Amino acid sequence: MDFVLKRDVLSSHLDSLSRAVATRPIRPILNGILFQFNDGLTMTATDMEFAVRSRIPDISGENSFVVDAKTVTEIVKSLPDQEVKFSTDGQKLDILSGKSKFQIFIQDGTDFPDVKIPTDGIQFEMSRAQLYSMLERVSFSAANDENMRNLNGVYLEIENGISRTIAVDGFRMALAEEKVEGAFNLNFLLSLRAIKELARALSSINSEKIKLRFENRQIAFDLGSTVLVCKVVDAEFPNYRRVIPEDFKTRAVVDRNILKSAVRRVSIMTRAGSETIKIGVENEKIKFSSRSADLGEAEELVDAQIEGEPLTIAFNPNFILDALNHIEEEKVQLNFVDSNKPLMIDTPDLKGYFFIVMPVRI
């Protein structure tokens, strides 16, 4: 069986597919990419939790085979951009281009696990840019520990025409929301690994809308010639609404860049692993300070518009910086309840997202 492909076309498909190949797969065949011919070429890669399926039309062939993902990707990437000829006898795949000749061992396609892709169920569309921004704004707040399955991901909730992403790690939370069309409610948790690959895929395509299909606890993100399929994480996401503070007693509006520089500078005088900075709000000023027994101390004053009561509170400065790095607006609003309650960071003109940081005891 012979088929010919343009190097550049195949290479970009292989890049997406490779992302579904686990570093240490549970079965050796999952190191591979399944090539299937069926009114075009369909390529599939999966780690059994996350799958990518890619299609190149107008290619005909028979049978199906599995080829090592790393090897075929590296070979195709290394070739000059011209037509590449593939041929297989069922045992080996020959790749020919110019004066280069490769022969790779392949496996039978029937040994590859059956990847089910939702084709029915709840179907809806979302703006690519909005989905991307909702994921990017919150995923930094998820727990990095893969053993904490219910926090090592991003929760997606669609409710009354609003879609919402939420990530929580026990010390902080991030929430972003956007409007969505459709009269259905839906919520599910996706692993951070799936979110990362999804965000990468969303950032590399141009289409304005993404088609989503939810069926059998799987969600398919249809990006045109490539479909990403994620299994929903089977763990309960915490009731994030209970963490959202209310009845703010103090609010401060500050220039984002000035705030960022001040927090960064004061945090120099803290030791890795025990970062704590003190924040004092009073008289149109916020005072940031820190003290380290072996290094010394730092202090900085920042002008702010303040409403409400004076307050002293302490935080891990990294959590505040992380939140500030995900705000684009010029002004930031800090909303305090008291020294023991979480701080909510948003913007004076609410834009559908906010960040919550737990205080540190002082």
Place this chain on the structure above:
Amino acid sequence: MDFVLKRDVLSSHLDSLSRAVATRPIRPILNGILFQFNDGLTMTATDMEFAVRSRIPDISGENSFVVDAKTVTEIVKSLPDQEVKFSTDGQKLDILSGKSKFQIFIQDGTDFPDVKIPTDGIQFEMSRAQLYSMLERVSFSAANDENMRNLNGVYLEIENGISRTIAVDGFRMALAEEKVEGAFNLNFLLSLRAIKELARALSSINSEKIKLRFENRQIAFDLGSTVLVCKVVDAEFPNYRRVIPEDFKTRAVVDRNILKSAVRRVSIMTRAGSETIKIGVENEKIKFSSRSADLGEAEELVDAQIEGEPLTIAFNPNFILDALNHIEEEKVQLNFVDSNKPLMIDTPDLKGYFFIVMPVRI
């Protein structure tokens, strides 16, 4: 004691000084930078093998103190570019800039080890660009293992008006040479760590000439306001001349980029840790091939101008690629003796450098 410095000026000095601070110093005070006032400000950092001394003129002050390098560098880097005021009472260093205030613990300057900087001995000048290129062209061939003290560095040799750098790791060798003025002979071994910092410093300054001073087994590289001082490694460098092959029986001249792509492609079909590619030279062609028991095989033909006898030989492709990455000329010359003798890679118009790669048994 008070003194005022421009943030940008101090910051660039601190960057160079920080490079002399070891990650895990043998004495805690070596975490610091020594500030001394003596007709200007002199700052010194050392890990006892390698030292940097930096001078800012027109600053007056008394006493001397040692301040934690990481902390002071981070603070100064974090400040906006304006004047920064320093003051010290002998216990603490106050740093003031705008609304930022820092107080760092300091140590007495007299506790800092005495860093001797050659001021006499053999003195000569070298072109900055030439010295940099001589170091860059060979240092990749040095052994990375710090326990192999005699190979974990670059050998500098000055002999009859020629300066030469040589690095060897037991599998390959690189040699570069340039003319130098002066009627003296000299040779010494510098550690890869010192070479790395020296190359970095050479690449970040503009001056055309570098002053060198060799005294008491120390070499000072005088870059103007900054002096780098390296202790010579007390280990015997191997007799590299014995490794240089002679009486070549086969020579091939090839386009460097075509050769690089071919070697890279064929090496895809080798496994990490056992990379071997076969090279067959015959009839105006070089055939590159590889075979891996679990992946498959690869083959590529490259046109070449060949003189001499046909030959088959095998190499670790990474060593060949490393050498090719350090050649800028369009054409490369491969000089073979036989299947068991090292390959010499140079350019058809000898430019004062060559690379030697040991073959792999086939």
